[in-house]
Amino acid sequence: MDSHGRYGRRVVWSVMDTGIGPLLLAATREGLVNVVFHATDPVRDRALGRLASRLGTEPAEAPGSPLLAEAIRQVEAYLTGGRRDFDLPLDWSLISGFNREVLRELLGVPYGSVVGYGDLARRVGQPGASQAVGVAMGANPLPVVVPCHRVVESGGGIGGFGGGLETKRRLLALEGVLPEPLF
Numbered sequence: 001m002d003s004h005g006r007y008g009r010r011v012v013w014s015v016m017d018t019g020i021g022p023l024l025l026a027a028t029r030e031g032l033v034n035v036v037f038h039a040t041d042p043v044r045d046r047a048l049g050r051l052a053s054r055l056g057t058e059p060a061e062a063p064g065s066p067l068l069a070e071a072i073r074q075v076e077a078y079l080t081g082g083r084r085d086f087d088l089p090l091d092w093s094l095i096s097g098f099n100r101e102v103l104r105e106l107l108g109v110p111y112g113s114v115v116g117y118g119d120l121a122r123r124v125g126q127p128g129a130s131q132a133v134g135v136a137m138g139a140n141p142l143p144v145v146v147p148c149h150r151v152v153e154s155g156g157g158i159g160g161f162g163g164g165l166e167t168k169r170r171l172l173a174l175e176g177v178l179p180e181p182l183f
Contacts, residue, residue, distance in 0.1 A: 009028055009029070009055055009056065009057050010028065010029060010057065010060070011026055011027070011028055011033065011051055011052075011055055011057055011058075011059040011060070012026065012027055012028075012059065012060055012061070012062035012065045012067075012068055013025065013026040013027075013034075013048065013051075013059045013060070013061055013062070013068070014061065014062065014063035014065075014068050014072065015039045015044055016072050016075065016076070018075070018076070018079050019079055019170075020037070020079065020163070020167050020170055020171070021037060021038050021039075021167070022038065022039040022040060022044075023035060023036065023037060023039055023075065023144070024036040024039035024043075024044050024047055024048075025068055025071050025072060025075070026047075026048075026051055026059055027065065027067045027068050027071065027091070028055070028091045028093070030089065030090075030091035030093070031067065031088060031089030031090045031091040032067065032071050032088050032089070032090055032091065032142060032145060033051070033055070033090075033091040033093065033094060033141065033142075034047065034051060034094060034141045034142065035075075035141070035142050035143050035144055035145055037143065037162065037163035037164070037167060038163070038164075054093075054094060055093070055094075067088075067089070070088065071088055071145075074086050074087070074088060075144060075145070078144070079174065081174065084110075084111035084112075085110075085111060086145045088145065090142060090145070090146070092104075094141040095139060095140070095141055098124075098126070098129070098132060098136065099135070099136040099139050099140075101124050102120060102121075102124055102132075102133055102136040102137075103136060103140055103142070103146050103148075105120060105123050105124050106120065106146055106147060106148065106150070106151065107146060107147075109147060109150045109151075111147075111175055112175045112176050112177060113150065113177070114150050114151065114152045114172070114177055115150060115151055115152070116130075116151070116152060116153065116154040117130040117131075117133045117134050117137075117151055117152075117153065117154070117159065118130040118133075118154050119154070120133045120151060121133045130154075133151070134151075134159070134160065137151050137159075137160070137161075137162075138160070138162055140162070143162060143163055144171070147171075148161070148162075149161060149163075149167075149168045149171040149172060150172075150175075150177075158172075
């Protein structure tokens, strides 16, 4: 094994404090590979263990890495209303097949708008696959940056969210889709 892991891949990570709680951001040379909500120490440790297992190398804390520093800057700007989209290289190696296709399509849903699970299924040519789109949202390794919070139920319900419904509501309120919570 070389110094970058079995496959010559290096994974760096950092945890940033945000108004929606601590976020873990991890990156490879290819791009941002993972964003994890509620990254308290136990959640962070589990996420880093999963990354090590999936990517074949032990992630190293490196908040000063240029890609991570830029990702942190862009996420902070987004969460404070100063940025509407992200301009970051993404490493899609944690997701494949239908789920990757759906998430790539989701990148086209603009800031301040939402799409239904069924609508997203139709956009990828699988009109009966709205439930599978929900599974793809739950498997999103890059939430916030790949905006799964913008996917809602066709009947007007908010739908599920891996970061918790309160986090989804806050992200949609930030984008002006929902009113700000009263308390």
